[in-house]
Amino acid sequence: MATTAQPRSNSAPVAIRWQPVLIYIVCIVLAILFLFPIVWTGINSVKPPAEASASPPTFLPSRIEFENYAKLNNYGKGVWTYVSNSLVTALITVVGSVVLSTLAGYGFARFNFPMKNVSFLLILATLMIxxxxxxxxxxxxxxQLRLQNTLFGLSLVYITFQLPFGVFIMRNSFASVPREIEEAALLDGCSALSxxxxxxxxxVRPGIITxxxxxxxxxxxxxLAALIFMTKEANFTLPILLTSVRSGYYGAIDWGALQAGLMVSIIPCVLIFLLLQRYYVGGLTGGALKG
Amino acid sequence: MPEQLKGSLDVGIASFRRNTAARSAAQTTPVGRRYTGLFFALPAIIFTTIFFILPLLMTAFMSLHQWPLLGQSRFIGLENYVNMTRDSQFWNSLWFTTRYTLLVTPAIFILAFVLALLVNLPLRLIGTFRTIYFLPAVIGLGTSSLLWVWLLNDRVGPINGLLNQLGLMERPVIWLADTNAVMPAIIVSIVWKTAGFTMILLLAGMQAIPTELYEVAKVDGANYWQRMRFIMLPLMRRTFALALVLSVIGSYLAFDQFYIMTAGGPQNQTISVVYWIYKNSFTNFNLGYGAALSIILLLILVILSAVQLYILRDDTTY
Incomplete structure (x- = not known):
């Protein structure tokens, strides 16, 4: 039987009697279903505007142009304002989450201090709320802090939401570093911070990347938080701006512009995921399953 | 790729073991460094206190007040909670959110389980398929909701276009404004967005089961379905519990998709609980009532997750 020729792997109930061809067909059909929304939007975003909102819809463009992306500049203060708002918020959040999680992870993994377990549980328990x-x-x-409607204030809230996951990951990362390395460094006269x-x-770089x-x-x-905290148009993040485009806040829905905006929002996520998939999935399974 | 996933799990488990060892080593920390650890953890503790614990306590406090956005707040005891019993939209929202959760959770689970079985097979290129199925999970829910507003549009959307081409539709369905079509339409969009996430969780659970168990069963003459039924499913209880809790909580907190795709319509039918909290707090500026609703939502979720974890608790060791 073909089953005995299968490589010995960790695959579930091991033997598959179905034809691999059949499985590939199922996989490909599913892949098309999962990909078509993103791919079709991507194609529409580079069609001429009239074609992007054609009824009935067409699939392939008659020619490729970037008029839809240019039109994004007509909304509010122009799309780049909102892209940079989102980017600034994300960067502050990344730096803040990494620094705070790393420090706390190190403290929790390597030191004893009063109220240690209580404060660790306090941070993790926020996951349940x-x-x-x-x-x-x-x-x-x-x-009260005069931070409402500021990107910095929004970032502070986002950093807090990231802490339970971040501290948990970083504590485990530090705990898996052999103590001998530290002891050697201590003998060489290193202070805790250095x-x-x-x-x-x-x-612990993998943990930091995750x-x-x-x-x-x-x-x-x-x-949701961005929608509530950012009430001035100039401070909108990208998803909030796109919702305004959709809701006709700026007049009738311009489908081509909406699709271009969606691609601006989607592409960074997809790129980061494809480039750093290993860390992303590791964080998901490592963080979630033992959490 | 599955090897990689398994690898990361193994590393995790190993780190957990070492962790326990490290804990006992930490007991010997010199007295002079008694507060060093606190110094490191303090920023995270301060953030959590100011931006999480404090607002949590304030939610409870505010729920006992008549609290307008501007002007003086007034203590009214449990009046907000009493008003809730007469608030028919609150009950509608609660029922709608429950119904949505009951429908969307099995849909996500069935597809995610099939996907996990598929991408767990030892075939070439299977890692590519796994990546593709997971892709929608990395884009934002707000973004994917907007994407589906277009996909489901009756005039320019490809879904109606395709159904029309295939001759499956007599007249265009206005998915998001049709009382009967709106729920299935939103569920499809959410399944597309989240099935890959659940798939990865289930896959990790599948791969944590030692292969030897399957081989022994095979020697004993168990077929594929028997091995799935009697080995895989029981040993995946913990994984199912976790994925179920995450999925139910996520569905109960649904907001983006209803705000963006239907704005609560048609006829206020798709106002979820969080949406109703949002409307009371930030459209009607009745913050006290919004806080009371938040407390109820919080209690419901804590009870739900406790019950699920209890039902699916796992004492098996292997």
Whole structure:
């Protein structure tokens, strides 16, 4: 039987009696279903505007042009304002989440201090509370701190939402570094902070990348908090602007422009995922299954 | 690629073991460094306190007040909670969100389980398929909702276009404005967006089962379906529990798709609980009532996850 010739792998109930051809056909059909929405939007975004909103819809463009992307500049303060708003927010979130998670992960993994377990649980327990249920007071707190309607204030909230995952990942990363390395560095007269900076940083880099990817994607994609905290058009993030385009806030829906905007929002996520897939999936399974 | 996934799991498990060892080593930290760890953890603790614990306590506090956005707040005891019992839209939202959760969760699970079985097969290029199925999970829910607004549009959307071409439709369906079509349409869009995520969770659970178990069963003459039924499914209870909790919580907190795709319509039928909280707080500026609704939502979710984790608890070791 063909089954005995199968490579010994970790595949589930091991033997497959169905023809691989049949399986490939199923896989390909599913792949088409999963890909067509993104691919079709991508194709539409480079059609001439009239074709992008043709009824009935067409698939292949008669010619390729970038008029739809140019038209994105007609909305509000122009698309680049919102792309840079999203980008600035995401970068502050990435830096903040990585720094805070790394420091805390190191502290929790390597030191004993009063209230250690309580504070670790405190940070992790926020995972069980949906952030949607604390947005109302957060809005008031940000207003008090004069941070409402600022990208910085939004980033602070995003950083906090990233902390349970980030601290958990980083604590595990540090805990898996052999203690001998630190002891050697200590003998050489390293202080705790410079050890973290000089020795440990390189060793926990995979964890840092994982935390960074999640911080970026969650910040770039977040919708509800941005909708509530950002009430001035100039401070909208990209998803909020796109919703205004769709809702006819700027007049009738321009489908071509909407599709171009969607691609601007989708492409960074896809690129980051494809380039750093290993860290992304590792974070998902490692963080979730043992969390 | 599955090897890689398994590898990351193994590393995780190993780190967990070492972690336990590290904990006992940490007991010997010199007294002089008693507060060093606290110094490192402090920024994270401060952030969590100011932007999570404080607002959480404030939600409870505000829920006992008449709290307008501007002007003086007034203590009213449990009045907000009493008003909730007479708020028919709240009950509609609660029922709608429950119905949505009950429909979308099995849909996601069945597809995700089939996908996980497929991408777990030892075939060439299977890693590519896994990446493709996962792709929608990395784009934002807001973005994917907007994408589906276009896909489902009756005039310019490809879905109606294709159904028309295939002769499956007599007249265009206005998916998002049709009382009967709106729920299936949104469910399809959400399944597309999230099935890949659940697939990865289930896949990790499948790959954590030792291959030897299957081989022993095979020697004993168990076929593929028997091995799935009697080995894989029971040993995946924990994974199912986790994926189920994540999926149910995610569905119960649904907002983006309804705000963007239907704006709560048609006829206020698709106003989810979070949407109703949003409307009360940031359209009607009745923050106290929004806070009371938030507390109820929070309680529902805590109870739901506790019940699910209890039902699917797992004492198996292998």
């Amino acid at each position: 949906p952030f949607q249920s604390i947005l109302i007071p957060l809005f008031l707190i940000l207003t 050890m973290l900076y000089r020795v440990m940083f390189a060793l 935390v960074g990817i999640y911080a970026f994607l969650n910040s770039w994609n977040e919708f």
